[in-house]
Amino acid sequence: MIITLQELQEQLRLTYKSERKYKKIPLNAGFFLYLIISVFYRNFAFHLQNMNEIKINIQETANETIIKFVSNSILINGGSYEYNNIDEAKNSPLAQQLFYLPFVKKVFITANFIAIQRYDIVAWSDVEEEVREQIQVYLQDGNMVVKEETATKKDAVEVYAEVTPNPAVMKFGTNKALTQTDVEYKNIDEASKSSPLALAMFNFPFVKEVFISENYISITKYDMVEWNDVYQEVRTFIRSYIQDGKTIIAELPKKETKQNVEIQKENLSETSAKIVDILDEYIKPAVASDGGNIAFQSYDEETKRVSVILQGACSGCPSSTATLKNGIETLLKDMLPNQINEVVAING
Template sequence: MKDVKITVQETTNNTIIKFNTNQVLINGGSYEYSNIDEAKNSPLAQQLFYLPFVKKVFITANFIAVQRFDILEWIDVQEEVKEQIEAYLNDEGVVVDEAPTSKKEAIEVYSEVTPNPSVMKFASNKSLTQTNVEYKNIDEASKSSPLAQAVFNFPFVKEVFISDNYVSVTKYDMVEWSDVFAEVRTFIREYLVSGKTIIKDLPSETKSAEEDKAEEPKVQLEGIEAQIVDILDEYIKPAVASDGGNIAFRSYDVEHKIVSVVLQGACSGCPSSTATLKNGIENLLKEMLPNQINEVVAING
């Protein structure tokens, strides 16, 4: 790895802190270790366990979460740990040994219709990513996700959205899903079973300035903005994710009390998204944040 940068992010649990990276660490899934013996396949986690205050280590594709014992506070050591992880990764250190075994992983993929008739959701029992990624064409996918690039080889595929444990595929009108969903489902399952790379680079570095504005905020938000993000995360995101989509906070206009959000995946361009936005999201925010919300407007991702 080259030029790996780490940003520190607090969590709701004050004993756990996240070290977010600007590069992909592992090929999907996640790993959790409670001690150095459990971390035999992760040289990075083993190194962290040599720190006497480390209780647990959790590794995903784009962050490392560390839980501490109560012998100290994170504020006293988080910068040192950040620098240690950065140095390790920039020295090409192995994060997790993901060498394939002779036994194939038991992976299932099932298809689900979504409220958007152009989009089909292909869900898996394998975790794919901790960061939502969306691709409008094969050129975008080629720079970041071999899985999305492979899906674009189907001539009817218009867009690909990868999140958590599913892939949402938007088709052109040239075909009906009833004729092609089985083929796509089989292809995605075989791709995952083979252990091929899902995401090789996080796409944020290649986004335009306009697209960067749509990035979900991390820890710098306060007040009403932070409350809006919390409500979206707890009440809205699980529902839209079940339909193969995602909603991301973009901005809050304090003067006019207008919330702007980004719709992705199945939610982008969905005929029912406007009704959902007004009748669901807007009403919920108005109810939970009285006198703070006048309107919610959406931008398709």
């Protein structure tokens, strides 16, 4: 406990009285100095004990199924670990213990916090305090968090699913770079020549087309299934594939290589080059956010027609015609007056 000045004075008085009565110690400055140092040492020891005591605080996240348990001390020496089940958590006694709780779906461990994702069978408000206490007691007892010498450290890979304007296409975004050049595969034969990931995706019977961009994959499905029934399976597969460090694209198809794209742009007319710049700056970012891509194909100087290729979610999208006419065509006409008559998609 912390001793106040008033309590110190009273303790000195009582101690002095007791010592004088039973031990006949004379009152002098040295005796008082001894008492003051003793009390100070006890206060310091109390503070030191509190500083070394591990405390866990609860911190909410943007995802209502995930909550953080933040520690005031270091849990692991750098890196991070993610576990989806008790089998994956063999190198983490703490994570294994947490998976015995029936509502724990996923455990994520970093240097100073433990994030837990729950199943929908409970609300965090009903169990978070018990989990916090369990983690805190576990750590205070000096138990091991992760056997780091035997663990294979992997950077955490996140994959999230997004709906697109095209009901047949789902976008799977990730926090990892996948490719520097957009690549589209219409069938398993195309994929087998260059992309092990796309080839693996075509093993799903409902996958019709695969489009791989810088940090997302757009999957076009057949009408045999609904996305609500299969998107979670696809998301998990993609995340595991990337997490395991497998090859995304072994070799770019010849028509998709960066060198070819640059050579084509160098040979473009002045108007064509301006069209490409406008598409790159104004159109592609918006299209990419919906899981698609638009590529310049040609510009006819006589008819003033712009031909483009739609990829990913844009290909076959019911609203692609309206987007071409009301969005892209209008923008090009405004920015290049008297040079554009129409914009058409050669695969729309």
